[in-house]
Structures are given as structure tokens and as C-alpha cells.
Amino acid sequence: MNDQQQWRDRYAGALMNTFGPPRLVLARGSGARVWDADGKEYLDLFGGIAVNALGHGHPALVRAVTEQLETLGHVSNFFATEPQVALAERLLALLGAEGRVFFTNSGTEANEAAFKLTRRTGRTHLVATEGAFHGRTMGALALTAKEAYRAPFEPLPGHVTFVPYGDSAALAAAVTDETAAVVLEPVQGEAGVVVPPHGYLTAAREACDAHGALLWLDEVQTGIGRTGTWFAHQNPALSEPVRADVVTLAKGLGGGIPIGACVGLGEAATLLEPGNHGTTFGGNPVACAAALAVLDTIEAEGLLEESARLGKLLADVVEEPEQVVSVDAAGLFVGAQLAADNAARVVAVAQERGFLLNNTGPGRLRFAPPLTLGEPDLQEFADAWAGILGAADQPTTEDA
Structure with missing residues (x-):
């Protein structure tokens, strides 16, 4: 049994079932990246539901909390x-x-x-x-x-x-x-x-x-x-x-x-x-x-300007494949309407390939990455996005 499954089992035995089974057990993060309990790396395009504005482990935040707690x-x-x-x-x-x-x-x-x-x-x-x-x-x-x-x-x-x-x-x-x-x-x-x-x-x-x-x-x-x-x-x-x-x-x-x-x-x-x-x-x-x-x-760090600039780039990336019908965007807050009601499948495939996304409805995705997202991060997602959507369109064993 891997570490991921052990922690899932312990979670199920100790926490109230208000959220259902966790998608992952995450162990650490840095910048726009997180790693699960088995050491697999992911690009976080969800940001803890628009929470992690500075990403994970930002030195300024760590320093401020540490110094204040010591004081x-x-x-x-x-x-x-x-x-x-x-x-x-x-x-x-x-x-x-x-x-x-x-x-x-x-x-x-x-x-x-x-x-x-x-x-x-x-x-x-x-x-x-x-x-x-x-x-x-x-x-x-x-x-x-x-x-x-x-x-x-x-x-x-x-x-x-x-x-x-x-x-x-x-x-x-x-x-x-x-x-x-x-x-x-x-x-x-x-x-x-x-x-x-x-x-x-x-x-x-x-x-x-x-x-x-x-x-x-x-x-x-x-x-x-x-x-x-x-x-x-x-x-x-x-x-x-x-x-x-x-x-x-x-x-x-x-x-x-x-x-x-x-x-x-x-x-x-x-x-x-x-x-x-x-x-x-x-x-x-x-x-x-x-x-x-x-x-x-x-x-x-000029993150207001970066949010506006990178948000436009992210919206363009998300909108390009034919499986995306429309995109709403406001800075690094992007919503995508899919042609099919397979948003949950898209999220699952993305996770398998190392990207954390969020679906808010059967055919709707929400992106809220850290404001510190870098262009190399965005390019990595851009290179993978069409393949994720294509794989999500394929029948699964559950569909058979």
C-alpha cells in the first residue's frame, strides 16, 4: 500500500464525511507547485480555491508569520x-x-x-x-x-x-x-x-x-x-x-x-x-x-499587473481547443464552458498528467492559480491542455 492510500484510509476513519474522499493527499508545496504523499509533482492552477495568492511557501509570508508568532x-x-x-x-x-x-x-x-x-x-x-x-x-x-x-x-x-x-x-x-x-x-x-x-x-x-x-x-x-x-x-x-x-x-x-x-x-x-x-x-x-x-x-512584485497580463494569456490558452465553447476571464480568474458535460473527467485527466484544476459544474471549469504563476508554468500547461481535453473525450471503462 502506498503512502497516498494509507493517508486516505486514515482520513476516512478520522474525519467527518463532509467533502467525500479527497482527490489527493498533498505533502508540500513551493511556488505554483505541490507534491503529493507519494512524491508526484503537480502544477497548481486551483490555488486552494483562489486562496494561495503568493503560491506555496513564499518567503515573505513565511517570514511574517514566523516573526509575528515569535513576538x-x-x-x-x-x-x-x-x-x-x-x-x-x-x-x-x-x-x-x-x-x-x-x-x-x-x-x-x-x-x-x-x-x-x-x-x-x-x-x-x-x-x-x-x-x-x-x-x-x-x-x-x-x-x-x-x-x-x-x-x-x-x-x-x-x-x-x-x-x-x-x-x-x-x-x-x-x-x-x-x-x-x-x-x-x-x-x-x-x-x-x-x-x-x-x-x-x-x-x-x-x-x-x-x-x-x-x-x-x-x-x-x-x-x-x-x-x-x-x-x-x-x-x-x-x-x-x-x-x-x-x-x-x-x-x-x-x-x-x-x-x-x-x-x-x-x-x-x-x-x-x-x-x-x-x-x-x-x-x-x-x-x-x-x-x-x-x-x-x-x-x-507588481502582481496586480502580472495578474492582468498572465490572466489574458491563460484565457487565450484555455479557449484555443475546440472542446471549449467560451471563456470568461478577469485577471487570473478564468472560467471555461465546455462543449460536453465532462468537466469532472477533464479534471481527473489533468490530475493524472500533473495539473490541478477545478470543475464547478458538469461542463464548467474554474482556474484560480497563484498570482505568482510564471510564464514557464503557463507554457507547460499550454503544451498539455489540448491533450488533456482530447483524452477526456475518449470513452472510459465506466462508459462501456
């Missing part, structure tokens, strides 16, 4: 720390607005905090979109459209209206004087990187302003350089400049260290008051130091 690891939120304050100030500066930050441990928790913040308006109605994913806790799940995720846990909190994503007229019609907030992903992630029409976020802002509702942008997947700008709603290729009331962040913010943030801007910054919400680990100095290192490194 001060945890103090609880009865006290403040320098990294916590500095990170909040940095995020507000990047957003270019006055506001306040509540730190969490994940995107789901950031969205849960934002959900509670909307209740402080005195309203309970929210507008979300079909295809949306905002998390798995009860509040965040109430805003997540996928029936398979929702059904086992209903009734869910809140009065939520779902409208088709990208349809400005449907969104405007759903917002009323009873609406607390409209929650949108500037680019849908779990749906497979779906880019809305230009002007969609502006129309959402206008609908919110007309009825006194908050505009809440979930940038958990799209934030921190993923689309070629710090935040997707700042990307002129995706939207005109738009003012958000609430922005939620996580994933790439910590580069692999768990951290999230609920950012209230303008008047929304004052809605949560002492006693309204809390967290033991949120904003701990180690996670905040990691996030500051991620932001510093993105700036120092």
Missing part, C-alpha cells in the same frame, strides 16, 4: 495589536473610503457579520442572485442560491429574493423600501467565474440608492488582486467606479493563513455596536501580519 501570537479582542490596526487602515486605504473593519477567520464568517450588519438597518429583506455562493453558515447559506446546499437546512434565516445574475432590470424590480441590502459577487466564483455585463454594479448601486438599501459586494474570491486590481469592483474592465456600503474579503487576503474581513464604509461602518458581534480569533496578530505581508508582496 505575539494571540491576545483576544479585549486588546488591540499593531498588525490588526495597520491591516484595517491598509484595507480602508486600498478601498479609498472612510470606514471600519471587523476581522474574521473566513469568508463565510465575514458574510455572516455583514448579514448581521444589514439587520441593524431595521429591515430584513435582502436581494441576492441565482448562482451565488456566500458561504455555509446559516446566515451566509440563506444568501447562497444552490438548492442542494440549502435544502437540508431549511428553514434558513431571512427574507431573501433571488434574481438572475447580470439582469439589471430584474434586480431593480426586486429592491423595495423594505430591502436592507443587495448582495452581489462582482464576478461569480462558485458558478464558474461568471462576469456580469458592464454597468451591472452601477445599476445595482442606483437601485439601492433609490430605496435606501445597502450595496454589499462579496469580494471573498475576487479581492486582493485576483482580477488585476485590488478589488474587482475597482476594475474598469468589469465596471464603472461604484461605491459599496459593505465589502467582504477572505481567501487571498491571508495567502493561506485563515483571515476574513467585513468592511463597512460610510454610515454602514457604524451599524455594528459593542455587543452586537464578536470573535475570539478574528484579527489575531499572526493572521494580520500574514495579510500585511501578502499586500506588501503584491505591491513589491
